[in-house]
Amino acid sequence: MKHHDVTIVGGGCVGLSTAKHLSEQTDLDIAVLEKEHHLAEHQSGRNSGVLHPGFNYPPGSKKAQFATEGTRRMKQYCATHGVPCEELGVLVVAKTDREEAYLDVLASRAEANGVEYELLDSQAEIREHEPYAVGQAAFYAPEAASVDSQQYTYALAREVQWNGVTLYTGHAVERIRKQPSGYHLTTSNSDIETTYLVNAAGLHADTLAHQVGVGHGYQVVPFRGEYYEVTPDRTKLCQTMIYPVPDPDLPFLGVHYTRRTDGKVIVGPNAVLAFGREAYQNTDVNLAELKEILTYEGFRRLLQSKTMLSVAWSELNKSYRKTAFTKAAQRLVPDIMEDDLHKSYAGIRAQLVSKDGKLVKDPLAIETDDAVHVLNAVSPGLTSSLPFGEHVATSVIEMENDSSSHL
Template sequence: MIQHDVTVVGAGCVGLSTAKHLAERTDLDIAVVEKEHQLAAHQSGRNSGVLHPGFNYPPESEKARFATEGTRRMKEYCEAHDIPCEELGVLVVAQTDREEAHLQTLASQATANGVEYELLDSREKIRAHEPHAVGRAAFYAPEAASVDSQQYVYSLAREVQQAGVSLYLGHEVETLRPLSSGYLLSTSNSEIETSYLVNAAGLYADTLAHQVGVGESYSVVPFRGEYYEVVPERADLCRTMIYPTPDPELPFLGVHYTRRTDGKVIVGPNAVLAFGREAYQNTDVDVRELAETVSYRGFRKLLASKTMLTVAWSELNKSYRKQKFTEAAQRLVPSVREADLRQSYAGIRAQLVSDDGELVKDPLTIETADAVHVLNAVSPGLTCSLPFGEHVAGLIAERAERL
């Protein structure tokens, strides 16, 4: 029987950041348990790699605080650990009166959150930043950056191991059982007894929490985001990052352009219901997990919304019809052609949905006497990972200090 003071389930950027800060703050015996044999296999490695500086979040919200602090700290961390990170800036383009009006909201939020920005009021000013982008007006934030998220996760893993944290790869937590003091984790390779638990299991955080009666009014609904890559000879279509104006009613940013640290330009993602929590291809189906999703009352209530049904149909079309994906990309850069895009990778977003059919947009942790369950750490989870992990570590440290 393996024993530890604290066991973190999930070696993604949030789980590893939590372990890092807990090791720095305490003398506790800490372990991180990861079901895969390699790191960054899921959300932490299958993303756009963008650091969002915080203009898109309401002032004084947790997202705003974590994003602004997280962007600054991530840049410092990448510089200190030689991780590719380029401050490219982002251009948020408005095409309609409604979108142009929302740019003023972004500007107000940026001012309140201390984010540098510039409002561009003409097509000419937009083209000075991105010659191929088209819009009526735009919001420009120079602090947005592109980072190699996989190298970041591996760097965190090296750091926690050097701090004495045990890292168990290939250990899938199959059952979680409360003990008189702490928990027993039965994994695919061992049994671990722990005094404190951090559930940072991402796509499966809700299923682990439900095993111990926590967070039963929420469930994860997986949304797949698919990316295309602009062929190298046309990569000059995007110099930096080009985003559409976000819809404040939806948690998805919409198809956008991102220049990565390796020089590639990716386009996407869409946001389509995944037929399984790890169904990365649109032909992948996990019958049991799909049945769980469609039978979940929160999901059924979500789809009762006419807006969500319209969005779902549009996103589904982008997944199965490249022409529709290209049309979404052409809204920002009209000169891009279908032949300019080749299919790249996909990620799956662990979107938490409540029983009443609401998309949970803010970070959500549920604390018990001897555990912290991270049920929602959605975008910008990568950006926020350092301060958010520090926050979760503090919750566990406070519990340990009281004993």
């Protein structure tokens, strides 16, 4: 049976970033367990690939810190490792007086977080940036970028293996058992023992944490985000990124436009309850996981909100009716037509919900004496992955130092 000093469950961008920083700062024997045979099969590879520079997060918050630092560090990392990354900028378009007023909030947050921005107060100024976008005002952030998240994840994997980290693929962790000194992990391939555990299992992080008595006040509720791709002859409709003004009461941004590093333009995502943690099609159903969601006290309390019920119905409508999705897309770019959009990929967000029915909006990592459970690497998880992984690695190093001092 293999034994490692530190075992990281989850070979996504947060797990691999943690391995990177641990391997750079310590001589510990580190392993990463990834349940799939290929990396970036789930959240780390099924996202919009946008680097969010941090203008939408409260000053002083972990989100703001991780996003601003993460954007800067990711651009440097991509340049060093040959990962496609283009600084395109993002245009947040206001359609109503209420939305225009919220642009001032974005501006004040950008100012406090050190994010470059510009306020545009006319349709003419909007069209200087995006000729087909329509609105009465907009917020422009030039530092937003598009990155190939799959290539980034593989670059991290190559780097950590070069640093001596053991990467196991095809090792789905089925059971974690606490031992007097560390943990015993039963996987689909072999058993592994470890002194320290980092649970960065994304969609399944809460399930694994619950096995060792951690995080029982929370559960992951999966929300599927579906994307359409604009036909190649119509990609002129979006030159960079076009976003709606965010609703501060909701964690989901709404349908928006993103030009990717390969030149494709994607539109989406919606945010519909997935009937399983890996139910990527709207016809996919995992009955056991769906029952777990529907019987969860926190989910039932979440649905007591009339706002959430209204949003849920609207998002479900977009999932099953292309006409409804197109209408949402036309709010920002009226020239887009239903025939311009073709089904692309879907991702699933591991949205953490507390027992009292609250959507957990901030990063959440619960520490014990010998483990870190990353229960919520919430958006912008890709953007934040380098500083967030360093944060988790620092926690493990402190555990090791505390343990050594007691010897």
